[in-house]
Amino acid sequence: xxxxxxxxxxxxxxxxxxxxxxxxxxxxxxxxxxxxxxxxxxxxxxxxxxxxxxxxxxxxxxxxxxxxxxxxxxxxxxxxxxxxxxxxxxxxxxxxxxxxxxxxxxxxxxxxxxxxxxxxxxx
Amino acid sequence: xxxxxxxxxxxxxxxxxxxxxxxxxxxxxxxxxxxxxxxxxxxxxxxxxxxxxxxxxxxxxxxxxxxxxxxxxxxxxxxxxxxxxxxxxxxxxxxxxxxxxxxxxxxxxxxxxxxxxxxxxxxxxxxxxxxxxxxxxxxxxxxxxxxxxxxxxxxxxxxxxxxxxxxxxxxxxxxxxxxxxxxxxxxxxxxxxxxxxxxxxxxxxxxxxxxxxxxxxxxxxxxxxxxxxxxxxxxxxxxxxxxxxxxxxxxxxxxxxxxxxxxxxxxxxxxx
Numbered sequence: 349x350x351x352x353x354x355x356x357x358x359x360x361x362x363x364x365x366x367x368x369x370x371x372x373x374x375x376x377x378x379x380x381x382x383x384x385x386x387x388x389x390x391x392x393x394x395x396x397x398x399x400x401x402x403x404x405x406x407x408x409x410x411x412x413x414x415x416x417x418x419x420x421x422x423x424x425x426x427x428x429x430x431x432x433x434x435x436x437x438x439x440x441x442x443x444x445x446x447x448x449x450x451x452x453x454x455x456x457x458x459x460x461x462x463x464x465x466x467x468x469x470x471x
Numbered sequence: 472x473x474x475x476x477x478x479x480x481x482x483x484x485x486x487x488x489x490x491x492x493x494x495x496x497x498x499x500x501x502x503x504x505x506x507x508x509x510x511x512x513x514x515x516x517x518x519x520x521x522x523x524x525x526x527x528x529x530x531x532x533x534x535x536x537x538x539x540x541x542x543x544x545x546x547x548x549x550x551x552x553x554x555x556x557x558x559x560x561x562x563x564x565x566x567x568x569x570x571x572x573x574x575x576x577x578x579x580x581x582x583x584x585x586x587x588x589x590x591x592x593x594x595x596x597x598x599x600x601x602x603x604x605x606x607x608x609x610x611x612x613x614x615x616x617x618x619x620x621x622x623x624x625x626x627x628x629x630x631x632x633x634x635x636x637x638x639x640x641x642x643x644x645x646x647x648x649x650x651x652x653x654x655x656x657x658x659x660x661x662x663x664x665x666x667x668x669x670x671x672x673x674x675x676x677x678x679x680x681x682x683x684x685x686x687x688x689x690x691x692x693x694x695x696x697x698x699x700x701x702x703x704x705x706x707x708x709x710x711x712x713x714x715x716x717x718x719x720x721x722x723x724x725x726x727x728x729x730x731x732x733x734x735x736x737x738x739x740x741x742x743x
Contacts, residue, residue, distance in 0.1 A: 349741070349742060349743055350657070350739050350741055350742065351737065351738050351739070351740045352657055352738035352739060354742055355738075362657070364657030364658060365657070365658050365659075366654075366657040366658060366659055366660050366661060367657065369620075369621050369664075369669070370659050370660060370664045372621060372646065373621050373624055373660075373681065374668065374670055376621075377628050377668065378624060380625065380628065381628070381632065394580050396710065406483060411737070412650065417668075419670045420631075420669075420670045
């Protein structure tokens with residue numbers, strides 16, 4: 349962020365058009381390079397959130413799955429703040445698993461935890 | 472490709488109108504000035520314009536297609552520049568051509584040019600279809616030219632991807648039509664933004680310059696008449712870098728040194 353961007357933000361002015369251009373380009377290039385259209389990405393995002401929320405309770409309002417590019421390498425970045433670990437149904441229904449309550453408590457204390465999953469798609 | 476010491480450089484952009492042909496014409500003259508035997512191959516036969524920018528439009532008799540069909544010899548088809556005899560133009564074909572050239576044809580013609588030249592510049596047509604594929608088939612290295620605009624950068628990115636899959640390297644970048652004042656006001660993508668996004672080394676920066684239009688009107692590239700306009704200097708420097716000389720890049724933020732420019736530069740300080 350440049351000084352100009354910072355002042356623009358303070359005054360709630362529109363950001364400089366070069367900043368907007370850069371952000372738009374990075375986004376569109378991430379899609380171009382990975383050959384994923386926005387609908388497909390949205391579907392993938394939903395499924396990822398679905399799978400992750402099966403295991404841990406995540407903050408859906410803060411969660412973000414997006415494509416980022418750096419040095420012509422595209423990465424899928426998922427930033428999912430974890431509220432708390434879920435007690436897995438198999439463990440809850442089965443014999444009293446000794447470690448599961450401890451795990452959930454620990455997760456509660458350290459939440460939110462940001463998990464970054466990176467997957468390299470062809471350069 | 473052939474084992475001769477000739478360099479085959481593709482000049483491409485993806486998007487049309489960003490300055491491929493102007494760069495090819497100016498580099499052709501500048502490289503010939505440095506004593507390099509230079510050939511410029513206009514691979515854009517549908518809408519060819521390199522002849523016009525070099526002022527050679529009335530002297531074209533044959534094309535690469537005539538050479539390939541053995542209607543004439545290569546020496547007959549080459550159009551020597553009047554003031555720079557070390558520069559020769561070869562159009563790939565004419566717009567009324569019945570049969571389109573194939574990638575193998577372009578390779579063959581480039582190899583023939585390579586036997587009697589030190590450097591072959593291939594002016595690539597816009598787009599990423601057959602015209603691009605033909606031109607790229609004849610090249611070993613590439614210069615991607617783009618401007619600090621979203622559409623041009625996006626198209627350049629597509630082209631770079633295609634060049635990478637073809638194993639063409641090195642790929643270097645020329646950033647054209649830079650407006651220092653707009654960059655200082657953050658109303659134009661910064662040089663670093665473009666090089667970061669495209670991840671290519673910068674071969675040259677060309678400032679927006681009205682003299683380019685004047686020179687194309689006359690069919691006399693800026694590098695021909697020793698002009699010291701900003702674009703002329705930039706093209707000359709690019710040619711010297713191609714020959715291996717270490718010429719520093721200009722810094723657009725230092726072009727205008729008024730109080731306003733200093734303030735604009737302060738506003739661009741990265742704070743976090």
